[in-house]
Amino acid sequence: DKGDYEHFMLKEIHDQPSSIEDTFRGRISMDHSKIFLGGILDVLPSLINARRIIILACGTSWHAGLVSEYLFEEYARVPVEVEYASEFRYRKPILYPDDVVIAISQSGETADTLAAIRMVREQSEATILGICNVAGSSISRETDAGVYTHAGIEIGVASTKAFTAQITVLTMMAFLLGHRKKKISDSDYVKLVNALTEIPGKMREILNHEGFIKDVANKYTNVTNSLYLGRGVLYPVALEGALKLKEISYIHAEGYPAAEMKHGPIALIDENMPVFVLAVKDDSYEKITSNIQEVKARNGKVVAIVTEGEKTLRNMADDVIEIPACHKSLSPLLAVVPLQIISYQIAVMRGCNVDQPRNLAKSVTVE
Ligand code: F6R
Secondary structure, eight states, rough: OOOOOSSHHHHHHHHHHHHHHHOOOOTTTTTTTOOEEEEEGHHHHHHHTTTTTEEEEEEHHHHHHHHHHHHHIIIIIIOEEHHHHHHHHTOOOOOOOTTEEEEEESSSSHHHHHHHHHHHHHHOEEEEEEEEESSSOOOHHHHHHOOOOOOOOOSSSSEEEEEEHHHHHHHHHHEEEEEHTTSOOHOOOOOHHHHTTTTHHHHHHHTTTTHHHHHHHHHTTTTTTTEEEEOOOGHHHHHHHHHHHHHOOOOOOEEEGGGGGGGGGGOOTTTTTTEEOOOOOTTTHHHHHHHHHHHHHTOEEEEEEETTTTTTTHHSSEEEEEEEEOOOHHHHHHHHHHHHHHHHHHHHHHOOOSSSOOOOOOOOOOO
């Protein structure tokens, strides 16, 4: 049921603060000093001793995997490879018994992801975990253990709340693992968990400014091309923003790590090219500011997603959308929301079928 919303996608964008809370439920202690992930309790020793984590997924779920690569490396100090399931399964990958493979899938039925974990099972002793949204789905049944995202049923073909729920689960896993491996002190652990629990409230603040974000989107409904840039943990969010726009509005969009722009894509920039830049205050803020200057020097239009209260970029970018300040590792959960709203709004303005875009299926059960 869409309730008062015009489309499922819009409802699902608005569901996110509560679907993240549902994904926390029963998994975080009241004092924020503990994370319990019952589904992976039995395999925790394998995770703690993992030589490597290999993440297998497709599409938006692959983007969630990319975000988690930064978190697992930084907090749990474990090497991570994030692979398109469709490529991995046709390679001759090297698998070790002490690898942990994590398959991420909203539907739990994606043919390539399922085939990839079957291949891992046949060829190795590696532990296989699943992060699925649909309980009892094929992938959830064929993994050794896993953690469900509790995003609720997702109907819009363009994934929104499943993505943020996947990042939520992966973040909890990375923090839990880091703490168990003693890479995170007790006090830092509480701070990180605390910062994570603040995300739904901050997301609500963004959703309260939806009208403003729509006004920005309305300026860009007639473009034919667009670029999305981000650095670090926000690079996968740039990929996700571009995918959302392509899928539902049929506008050509590309996501790039901002520093790669000068290695090619910068040639595309002219006054007709909007560039959506994820420029929150974090370790890469100075660098991203100079990337914005490079775009402006070529007359590109810059829409910057910035941290509340930021002043410098206000004079540089054509449009500025503020999001609340948050822990630097958690910004993907907030920064993706304005990008989802922009894609939704542009698609609606163009008269596209938002919930059922052409050529796409909710669950890709063909190879
Ligand atoms: C994008 C989208 C797809 C899916 C992909 C994987 O909005 O919905 O890219 O993310 O088909 O699907 P799951 O997560 O069900 O394996």
